[in-house]
Amino acid sequence: MYSEKVMEHFRNPRNVGEIKDADGVGIVGNPRCGDIMKMYLKIEDGIIKDVKFKTFGCGSAIASSSMATELIKGKTIEEAMEVTNKSVVEALDGLPPIKMHCSVLAEQAIKAALLDYSKKN
Amino acid sequence: MYSEKVMEHFRNPRNVGEIKDADGVGIVGNPRCGDIMKMYLKIEDGIIKDVKFKTFGCGSAIASSSMATELIKGKTIEEAMEVTNKSVVEALDGLPPIKMHCSVLAEQAIKAALLDYSKKN
Ligand code: FES
Numbered sequence: 001m002y003s004e005k006v007m008e009h010f011r012n013p014r015n016v017g018e019i020k021d022a023d024g025v026g027i028v029g030n031p032r033c034g035d036i037m038k039m040y041l042k043i044e045d046g047i048i049k050d051v052k053f054k055t056f057g058c059g060s061a062i063a064s065s066s067m068a069t070e071l072i073k074g075k076t077i078e079e080a081m082e083v084t085n086k087s088v089v090e091a092l093d094g095l096p097p098i099k100m101h102c103s104v105l106a107e108q109a110i111k112a113a114l115l116d117y118s119k120k121n
Numbered sequence: 122m123y124s125e126k127v128m129e130h131f132r133n134p135r136n137v138g139e140i141k142d143a144d145g146v147g148i149v150g151n152p153r154c155g156d157i158m159k160m161y162l163k164i165e166d167g168i169i170k171d172v173k174f175k176t177f178g179c180g181s182a183i184a185s186s187s188m189a190t191e192l193i194k195g196k197t198i199e200e201a202m203e204v205t206n207k208s209v210v211e212a213l214d215g216l217p218p219i220k221m222h223c224s225v226l227a228e229q230a231i232k233a234a235l236l237d238y239s240k241k242n
Contacts, residue, residue: 001157002177010177033154034219035179036122056123056180058130058156098155 003093010059015069017052026112032101035061038110043117048072048080060095064103070106078113124214131180136190138173148232153222156182158203160230166239168202181216185224188212
């Protein structure tokens with residue numbers, strides 16, 4: 001049911017945790033399942049220097065967020081804005097259709113954190 | 122949002138894994154979020170001697186299953202049949218309403234595993 005990459009990111013998720021002095025924080029909820037995703041960004045000179053996430057969501061949400069944080073780390077804000085649910089799922093070699101809603105959380109949390117950053121700056 | 126007990130069972134889930142020579146196996150899926158729960162039972166003389174579960178589901182599903190396995194371990198089949206979603210959630214000091222559907226997986230997987238056992242015996 002799940003690709004090797006999904007299983008690998010589920011077992012060893014990257015960038016789990018919090019950033020205490022984050023420059024942008026995004027918190028989004030999934031109306032379909034009730035799960036919540038928090039995303040923390042550290043931004044310097046327009047570059048995503050660090051990113052961490054926390055969720056109580058399912059394995060697909062964990063794998064998607066782990067992959068999404070890897071995709072945006074070291075990138076510019078503009079590049080990070082272009083990371084979508086679709087690019088995350090492609091990088092994971094796919095997700096079962098019924099679990100696609102979980103990957104949306106990662107994209108939305110990144111966008112919410114970038115919006116939070118832009119409001120403060 | 123989550124009780125101390127839910128967080129504790131999420132962080133240190135009990136009875137995670139598989140039982141290779143299980144006497145009963147239950148596999149159920151959650152139509153709402155697409156998650157799957159597998160439950161393995163080792164039964165001797167009508168007593169649940171061992172129980173393990175595996176899931177790719179969310180934190181609430183993990184906490185509910187962890188608690189449910191503790192509630193049935195060492196109990197008779199009849200006692201295990203009486204463990205419901207409601208008793209699991211009570212033992213966890215509650216779950217947010219939107220996450221109640223996750224706890225149903227644990228009850229259903231136990232019942233499916235007991236049914237599998239009774240068919241084989
Ligand atoms: S089921 Fe809620 S995030 Fe996957």
